[in-house]
Amino acid sequence: MSLYIGVMSGTSLDGIDVSITDFNDQQIRLIAAETYPFSNQLRRDLHQLISSARTHLQQLGQIDIALGHEYSQAINQLLNETQIAANSITAIGCHGQTIFHAPEAQYPFSMQIGNANVIAEKTGITTVADFRQRDMVLGGQGAPLVPAFHQALFHSDDENRVIANIGGIGNITILPKDKNKAVSGFDTGPGNVLLDEWYQQHHLALYDANGDWARDGIIDEQLLETLMADGFFQQPIPKSTGREYFNLKWLSNILANIDKPIPAKDIQKTLLEMTARSISDAIINYADNTDAVFVCGGGSHNQVLMDALRKNLSGVRVDTTSSLGLAPDWVEACAFAWLAMRTLSHASGNLPAVTGAEKLSLLGAIYPSNIAS
Ligand SMILES: Nc1ncnc2c1ncn2[C@@H]1O[C@H](COP(=O)(O)OP(=O)(O)OP(=O)(O)O)[C@@H](O)[C@H]1O
Ligand SMILES: CC(=O)N[C@H]1[C@@H]2OC[C@@H](O2)[C@@H](O)[C@@H]1O[C@H](C)C(=O)O
Secondary structure (H helix, E strand, C coil), X not given: CCEEEEEECCCCCCCEEEEEEECHHHCCEEEEEEEECXXXXXXXXXXXXXXXXXXXXXXXXXXXXXXXXXXXXXXXXXXXXXXXXXXXXXXXXXXXXXXXXXXXXXXXXXXXXXXXXXXXXXXXXXXXXXXXXXXXXXXXXXXXXXXXHHXXXXXXXXXXXXXXXXXXXXXXXXXXXXCCCCCEEEEEEECCHHHHHXXXXXXCCCXXXXXXXXXXXXXXXXXXXXXXXXXXXXXXXXXXXXCCCCCHHHHXXXXXXXXXXXXXXXXXXXXXXXXXXXXXXXXXXXXXXXXXXXXXXXXXXXXXXXXXXXXXXXXXXXXXXXXXXXXXXXXXXXXXXHHHHHHHCCCCCCCHHHHCCCCCCCCCEEECCCCCX
């Protein structure tokens, strides 16, 4: 057995996904996985950190350490529940929490917090973290990073596949059946982030479960056209984005320029269609002869969103990654376990055709488990 733990907390801020995988014999076997909630305090702090333009350095340092502790508790809890000993785990791959992603800045950077010194010490397991910045030093976007894992796990010689992750932000991986053709992938724009933020403005829950609120809303074509006119959707690849750009302020600016009232539910449905349209347009424009699209991430549970994708991609099979043997909620966590395994094996983690980096690269920083006392 070659056991790795993957830890993912993504742009939706919906909790900490932890997976335990076995990477023996080129096979990937999911052994256990669970989502653990952030404490209320930490969720509030992270939200504030991500949505406010200014922050105090002391506050940033505190949240980084606090998150390291919550990641460690989540990992230790899963080990405890599964009765798997820490010393049987080779390493943890921890994505961290993205608090700022700036691939187009003068000095490009992507900042993930959740202190890995804390994780290595509190779990006793070697931890790999900070996966994005090495790719950015090489001129890459530092994102998306899951395509190499999608290629390893989901490539088929028989059909042209696309993997669509619909988390807070959406991203696709294009997997041609012809191995001589390059795998490509990029961020498509907002996944659930605007759906969640708009829903939270009108309800006391975090998201529109199953798309129930949006379901009988009516798409406003003028609003949809204005949303889809945003430059990001036309921007050539490689590209990546985040909540710094697609957020409630972005939406409010657009709504302020629409000269008629639109019912809140219709706005929700129009945002949902924007998410579906930006993903299906990306597939139609960049993937040749797609046979099947497999969706992962929380958006796969939104039936109205899945139906909108199916409608826009008529003739293409649209399913979830469950039909490929890995449940949609665990793909990203498993990807970071895999990326940690690549780093420790001295193997590359990025795909230059995806991120735009000038070459393949080792990714991440290694925080070793401590000497036995
Ligand atoms: N049953 C459901 N019905 C509708 N939407 C759901 C459901 N379950 C989850 N979601 C959506 O999925 C989101 C979480 O998705 P996920 O965990 O994939 O995001 P993430 O990993 O935080 O984001 P990213 O991939 O951008 O880093 C929730 O915020 C919600 O919008
Ligand atoms: C900077 C950052 O955290 N980006 C995330 C985000 O969430 C989805 C999309 O935007 C993707 O680019 C990336 O996550 C996945 C795990 C990736 O790197 O492939």
